[in-house]
Amino acid sequence: LDLGCFDGAFVPPPGARVARCDAGFAFAKGSGGVQGDEDRLPFADASFDCVICAGVLDQVNDLPGALTLIRRVLRPDGLFLGAFLGAGSLSALRSALRVAEQERPAARLHPQIEVRSAGDLLMRAGFALPVADVETLNVGYGDVGRLLGDLRGMAATNLLADRRPLGKAALAGLAQAFAAAADDRGRTREKFEIVFLTGWSPDPSQPKPARRGSGTASLTDALKR
Incomplete structure (x- = not known):
């Protein structure tokens, strides 16, 4: 299952059958998939050997519910792979927004998830x-417009239904504050924290953690060698 399939660009391994699902009707239709929210999956339990979900889990309303449903649609010993923007991302943009909207601050970026919380x-x-693991990417931008364009392409802009538009004065202040953080090459470094998740649907054949206290070797002795 390609969950959050976007334009259906994911190429499956030879011989694999892939179902595609996206919350957006246009994306679902264009990729030949079905429309459905990640926290309301329209699939029966134990339907898939693997679920891949890239770039959307940080945007769902009910992430614990979405993960539970993903686990349910997996067959025993099925694999889940996920990736999304995590906490700490877009720190330069956040700082510039605070400067630009000092008098009337507004929620511009949705809450993000820490890697430890994602593992829990x-x-x-x-x-x-x-x-759960995280990889940090640092990207240089010549102006804030390029960054905002990338975020639109990622569908990672403001998701609030009652969001307040960013006025011309605030937008000019944002551009100025973002440019003020540029390095000597005129590029402002923006940080993207990519959280990667891996989990398996439980199965009796899987390795089990050893019983506490059952070890026979001393870690202290091993470190002394």
Whole structure:
């Protein structure tokens, strides 16, 4: 299952059958998939061997519910792979927005998830062998317009239904504050924290953690060698 399939660009391995699902009707139709929210999956339990979800889990209304549903639609020993923007991302843009909107601050970026919290949610959802990791990407931008264009292309702009538009004066202040943080090459470095999630649907054949206290080797002795 390609969950949050966007334009359907994911290329499956040879011989694999792929179902596509996206919350946006246009994306679902264009990729030959079905429309459905990530936290309201329109699939039966134990339908898939693998679920891949890239770039959308940080935007769902009910992330714990979405992870639980993903685990349910996986067959036993099925694999879940996920990736999304995590906490700490877009720090330069956040700082510039605070400067630009000092008198009338507004919510511009949706809340983001820390990697440790993401790992805890995997465990709560019932995944076996859960792993959460993060990779930091630093990208240089010559102006804030380029960054905002990238965010629009990622569908990562403001998701609030009652958001207040950014006026011309605030937009000019944003551009000035963003440019003020530029390096000697005239580029402002923006940070993207990519959280990666891996989890397996439980199955009796999977490795089990050893019983506490069952070890026979001393870590202290090993470190002394």
